[in-house]
Amino acid sequence: xxxxxxxxGSSVADAEKVRRVAGIIADTYCEGHDxxxxxxxQGDTTxxxxxxxxxxxxxxxxxxxxxxxxxxxxxxxxxxxxALEKMGLPVVSLNAWQVGLxxxxxxxxxxxxxxxxxxxxxxxxxxxxxxxxGFQGINRYDDITTLGRGGSDTSAVALxxxxxxxxxxxxxxxxxxxxxxxxxxxxAKKLDEITYDEMxxxxxxxxxxxxxxxxxxxxxxxVNLEVLSSYVxxxxxxxxxxxxxxxxxxxxxxxxxxxxVSIAIKGVPDEPGVSFKVFRALAxxxxxVDLILQSVGHDNTxxxxxxxxxxxxxxAMRVMEKVVETMGAEGVAVDEKVAKxxxxxxxxxxxxxxxxxxxxxxxxxxxxxxxISTSEIKISVLIDERYADQAxxxxxxxxxxx
Amino acid sequence: xxxxxxxxGSSVADAEKVRRVAGIIADTYCEGHDxxxxxxxQGDTTxxxxxxxxxxxxxxxxxxxxxxxxxxxxxxxxxxxxALEKMGLPVVSLNAWQVGLxxxxxxxxxxxxxxxxxxxxxxxxxxxxxxxxGFQGINRYDDITTLGRGGSDTSAVALxxxxxxxxxxxxxxxxxxxxxxxxxxxxAKKLDEITYDEMxxxxxxxxxxxxxxxxxxxxxxxVNLEVLSSYVxxxxxxxxxxxxxxxxxxxxxxxxxxxxVSIAIKGVPDEPGVSFKVFRALAxxxxxVDLILQSVGHDNTxxxxxxxxxxxxxxAMRVMEKVVETMGAEGVAVDEKVAKxxxxxxxxxxxxxxxxxxxxxxxxxxxxxxxISTSEIKISVLIDERYADQAxxxxxxxxxxx
Numbered sequence: 001x002x003x004x005x006x007x008x009g010s011s012v013a014d015a016e017k018v019r020r021v022a023g024i025i026a027d028t029y030c031e032g033h034d035x036x037x038x039x040x041x042q043g044d045t046t047x048x049x050x051x052x053x054x055x056x057x058x059x060x061x062x063x064x065x066x067x068x069x070x071x072x073x074x075x076x077x078x079x080x081x082x083a084l085e086k087m088g089l090p091v092v093s094l095n096a097w098q099v100g101l102x103x104x105x106x107x108x109x110x111x112x113x114x115x116x117x118x119x120x121x122x123x124x125x126x127x128x129x130x131x132x133x134g135f136q137g138i139n140r141y142d143d144i145t146t147l148g149r150g151g152s153d154t155s156a157v158a159l160x161x162x163x164x165x166x167x168x169x170x171x172x173x174x175x176x177x178x179x180x181x182x183x184x185x186x187x188a189k190k191l192d193e194i195t196y197d198e199m200x201x202x203x204x205x206x207x208x209x210x211x212x213x214x215x216x217x218x219x220x221x222x223v224n225l226e227v228l229s230s231y232v233x234x235x236x237x238x239x240x241x242x243x244x245x246x247x248x249x250x251x252x253x254x255x256x257x258x259x260x261v262s263i264a265i266k267g268v269p270d271e272p273g274v275s276f277k278v279f280r281a282l283a284x285x286x287x288x289v290d291l292i293l294q295s296v297g298h299d300n301t302x303x304x305x306x307x308x309x310x311x312x313x314x315x316a317m318r319v320m321e322k323v324v325e326t327m328g329a330e331g332v333a334v335d336e337k338v339a340k341x342x343x344x345x346x347x348x349x350x351x352x353x354x355x356x357x358x359x360x361x362x363x364x365x366x367x368x369x370x371x372i373s374t375s376e377i378k379i380s381v382l383i384d385e386r387y388a389d390q391a392x393x394x395x396x397x398x399x400x401x402x
Numbered sequence: 403x404x405x406x407x408x409x410x411g412s413s414v415a416d417a418e419k420v421r422r423v424a425g426i427i428a429d430t431y432c433e434g435h436d437x438x439x440x441x442x443x444q445g446d447t448t449x450x451x452x453x454x455x456x457x458x459x460x461x462x463x464x465x466x467x468x469x470x471x472x473x474x475x476x477x478x479x480x481x482x483x484x485a486l487e488k489m490g491l492p493v494v495s496l497n498a499w500q501v502g503l504x505x506x507x508x509x510x511x512x513x514x515x516x517x518x519x520x521x522x523x524x525x526x527x528x529x530x531x532x533x534x535x536g537f538q539g540i541n542r543y544d545d546i547t548t549l550g551r552g553g554s555d556t557s558a559v560a561l562x563x564x565x566x567x568x569x570x571x572x573x574x575x576x577x578x579x580x581x582x583x584x585x586x587x588x589x590a591k592k593l594d595e596i597t598y599d600e601m602x603x604x605x606x607x608x609x610x611x612x613x614x615x616x617x618x619x620x621x622x623x624x625v626n627l628e629v630l631s632s633y634v635x636x637x638x639x640x641x642x643x644x645x646x647x648x649x650x651x652x653x654x655x656x657x658x659x660x661x662x663v664s665i666a667i668k669g670v671p672d673e674p675g676v677s678f679k680v681f682r683a684l685a686x687x688x689x690x691v692d693l694i695l696q697s698v699g700h701d702n703t704x705x706x707x708x709x710x711x712x713x714x715x716x717x718a719m720r721v722m723e724k725v726v727e728t729m730g731a732e733g734v735a736v737d738e739k740v741a742k743x744x745x746x747x748x749x750x751x752x753x754x755x756x757x758x759x760x761x762x763x764x765x766x767x768x769x770x771x772x773x774i775s776t777s778e779i780k781i782s783v784l785i786d787e788r789y790a791d792q793a794x795x796x797x798x799x800x801x802x803x804x
Contacts, residue, residue, distance in 0.1 A: 015457040049477070055417040057484035064487065067495050068480035071473035075451070078470035082455055082462035093469050097499055098544050119544070142500050142521070 001166040002124070003028055006038040006134065006156035011171055011230040012076050013043030021230060022083035024171070025129060029089060034124045036163065038134040038156040039080060041072025062107035066136070066146045070096070073133035073152075080131050092123050093131040096138050101155070103137030109148035110137055112155075115162040124163075132159065150211020157214045161221035168223050170210060171230040176237035177202065177209055180254040180396045184389055187402055191252055192235070193243035198252045199225075201344040201378045215239065243346070251345030251354060254396045256388050258339040260290065260307045262370070263316055265323070267301040267330025278304055278323055285319045287312045291340065291371040291382050301330070305371065307340065307382060338370070339388035342380040343395060355379050361398040367391050403568040404526070405430055408440040408536065408558035413573055413632040414478050415445030423632060424485035426573070427531060431491060436526050438565065440536040440558040441482060443474025464509035468538070468548045472498070475535035475554075482533050494525050495533040498540050503557070505539030511550035512539055514557075517564040526565075534561065552613020559616045563623035570625050572612060573632040578639030579604065579611055582656040582798045586791055589804055593654060594637075595645035600654045601627075603746040603780045617641065645748070653747030653756060656798045658790050660741040662692065662709045664772070665718055667725070669703040669732025680706055680725055687721045689714045693742065693784055695773040703732070707773065709742065709784060740772070741790035744782040745797060757781050763800040769793050 005028065007021050029035045049068050053060050060068075077093035084091040100116030123130045134152025137145045147154055153170055160168035174182075175190055177199065182188040194202075196219035203212045209227055218225050218239065228236025268274050275294065282289055293305045308316045313334060320332045348354050358379055362369060367390070371382040383391055407430065409423050431437045451470050455462050462470075479495035486493040502518030525532045536554025539547045549556055555572055562570035576584075577592055579601065584590040596604075598621035605614045611629055620627050620641065630638025670676050677696065684691055695707040710718045715736060722734045750756045760781055764771060769792065773784040785793055 015454070018458055052417070052477075052481060053484055056420055056481055057488040060484035061487055064480045064483040064495060067483070067497075068477060071476045071480075074473045075454075075470060078466045078473075079454060079458055081466040081469070082459035085463055085466065086459040093466060095469075 002034040002036070002163055004036045004038065004156050004160040004163070004165045004168045005171060006152055006169065007040070007171045007230060008152065008173075009040040009043055009045070009076075010173060012039055012080065015079075017230075018079055018083050021171075022080060022087060024230070024233075025080075025084060026087050026089055029129050034127075036120065036124070036130045036132060036159055036165070037080070038132050038152055038159065039073060039076040040134050040152040041069075042076050042079075045072040045075065063143060066107050066144050069146055070133070070136040070144045073135055077131040077133050084129055084131075089129060090127060091129040091131060093133075094119065094123070095133045096136045096144065097142070099132055099159075101137045101158070103139055103145045103147070105139040105141065105143075105145065107143075107145055110139065110145035112137060112147070112158050115158060117159075117162045120159070120163065150213050153211050153214035154217060157217045157221075157223050157225070160223045161217065166224065167226060168218065169226045169228060169236075170214075171228055172209060173230070174209060174227075175229040175232055175234060176227050177239075178253065179251075179400050180392055181256070184256075185254075185393050185396050187396065187400065189400055191237045193238045193240065194252050195243055195346045195377075196239060196241060197377055198344050198346055199239050201342070201375075202253050202255055210239070251343045251348065251399055253344050254392050254399070255342045255344065256339055256392050257342070258385055258388055259310045260338060260340055261310055261313045262291075262305055262307050262335040262338045262382060263313075263320060264303060264305040264333050264335070265320060265329050265331075266303050266333065267297055267299075268304055269328060270300045270302050274302075274327060275304060277327060278320070279306075281319050281323045282306075282308075282316065285315055287316050287319070291373045291380060293371040307338070307371070310336070337385045338382055339385040339391075340380050340382055341388065341391045341395065342378055343399070344378050346377050348377055348379070357398055358395055361394040362391055365390055365394045367394075404436040404438070404565055406438045406440065406558050406562040406565070406567045406570045407573060408554055408571065409442070409573045409632060410554065410575075411442040411445055411447070411478075412575060414441055414482065417481075419632075420481055420485050423573075424482060424489060426632070426635075427482075427486060428489050428491055431531050436529075438522065438526070438532045438534060438561055438567070439482070440534050440554055440561065441475060441478040442536050442554040443471075444478050444481075447474040447477065465545060468509050468546050471548055472535070472538040472546045475537055479533040479535050486531055486533075491531060492529060493531040493533060495535075496521065496525070497535045498538045498546065499544070501534055501561075503539045503560070505541055505547045505549070507541040507543065507545075507547065509545075509547055512541065512547035514539060514549070514560045517560060519561075519564045522561070522565065552615050555613050555616035556619060559619045559623075559625050559627070562625045563619065568626070569628060570620065571628045571630060571638075572616075573630055574611060575631070575633070576611065576629075577631040577634055577636060578629050579641075580655065581653075581802050582794055583658070586658075587656075587795050587798050589798065589802065591802055593639045595640045595642065596654050597645055597748045598641060598643060599779055600746050600748055601641045603744070603777075604655050604657055612641070653745045653750065653801055655746050656794050656801070657744045657746065658741055658794050659744070660787055660790055661712045662740065662742055663712055663715045664693075664707055664709050664737040664740045664784060665715075665722060666705055666707040666735050666737070667722060667731050667733075668705050668735065669699055669701075670706055671730060672702045672704055676704075676729060677706060679729060680722070681708075683721050683725050684708075684710075684718065687717055689718050689721070693773045693775045693782060709740070709773070712738070739787040740784055741787040741793075742782050742784055743790065743793045743797065744780055745801070746780050748779050750779055750781070759800055760797055763796040764793055767792055767796045769796075 103110035505512035
């Protein structure tokens, strides 16, 4: 098999961790597989480099920032190569221009355009372990770019796609994808399998295991992903197109997102086009809206509520205050003490009882639901932030048992 | 003018020093010159990277070591670019593959083969300051190489040669080339000019200002060098083919080298071929021999003495013990307490009184001369290490006054 393995910065933070990861790579290679490894910069390297830059220039050009930051991954791959050399294994480290990973010119957040893969294949043909610098690419000016958040995951999936790898393993601090946050809910269960779509929903709902860009790319190119631990040698969670349905009413997980706020516009005149005006204004400000609720107010007016990311709060309020003025609404208010609780599952559409079961769990706990939103594979509710953990626990118990 | 400037690692060791050097670069640029800057890795970066490597593998491959070490210069150029950006100046940092600096494949000590210079000229045509990563190149496999000791000086001279620069400035911790070590001899004088050949002799005699490789390259391509200080804004020392003869009996400097040992083979049979056998054995072991003395011993035997670098002592002794055995000499002894004192000057050949003046200075101090060696532009003597500084002072006084 050809296996692409990706290890994050904390997995290679010091010499001891580098050796541990070298052990995982060596075992995979010695089982007879071809191995391509994608590494991030060691531990806090990227932050340290950013600090160095900030000391000199608070607003450096992104081009030079990428020139600076890309050194971090090069250090990682060189050190890992040395660890594998010490074990007597054939290995070669390669950076973005050696591999021919082309991106657009969006410094700091570049998109992968093409991977030549020629050198990669030549090295694999020699039965060498190939170590590749994640997070970085080369644009058409021969300048170095970086891929932004989740960049190394994306590099790994892109290499797996180009090489038609049999498996792309993403090694992390956790043992896989769980039905909910195991630090909060001890009965959380590790999933053996999950679909790309479920993974995408879970990631956007706050599960920090995989970055959406990499999952989207994996789905597009049919790359078989596995999320597993750098520390515990055990199978992780496979992410793929279709998974076996183990039960009728299948859900994959319960997620909490408290990084949102709810904004309410009160006393909107009940006439055509008002919703359009509100959400067009938000779209123009490039603010993503999540849950939406339109409710009947008094005196022929409506209330419109919606949630946005906490980071967008100020900008959203600024935009809304203008909108309120032009459309003659009563006013706008923000509620920061809210949380969104979601369940995700590809089997949801077939099992209509899923929503009922979720609402029952909340009713049992006397937790009030303020908004509801559903999709093919997801149901989200907005509740008071105080009850968020309690709600996750109750819903998880209802679906997965205590 | 097109000026190439090179700054060493200590000149860019921290944010404040980076800003100071940025000031020098900015001034040069704002005087209307085209500027190409070659930088080394910051301060102790290279040593820190070597330590990291040693923690993982005491004997890493040189290929991976070069992959690791080359990141240091990339950090330097990116940070310097940010400092110049902050001053509002147009700047771009480039690494070895972006500039197209090709070397052979001798990792860790590669020789420059070719510099494409195309990108460099394009950036200069845009009136950008170009910052280039010293010390590194790319071989024909597209792998990263480093140039070994004095590599950044060599990079600077090579760029100056390719671009036909008007001047190549090497910025260091000292204000130029001195007639002797100014920390030891306060009356040491800074030279305005020195020839390539004199500089080569001085460098090989322990003056650490410029590495010989870079001076050799400058001589070959007729690059005008200037050695000057990163800290004091003053003209330095120009290194060129011919300099003005200011006095009849001109010497450029007095140098001391204590990093040598003297090895003596006693009781060598007085027959043809013995010297040949001794020095062939050393040559085969790749040990450079400096001063040589053959003296008449007793009972039809001779003594052969020579000096080697202190670092080669053990290997030289190992080789000599074998030689002594096969040729039936009495034995071999090493003297570590010796120093070589040299005077260098292009005017020496014309002024035959130079040697006499040097010996007179030593005689005045009652310092015994053990060996003598002369060349076109140099006279070296071997003396007891204890009197080395005294000898330098006395000779310097004799030629340059107190």
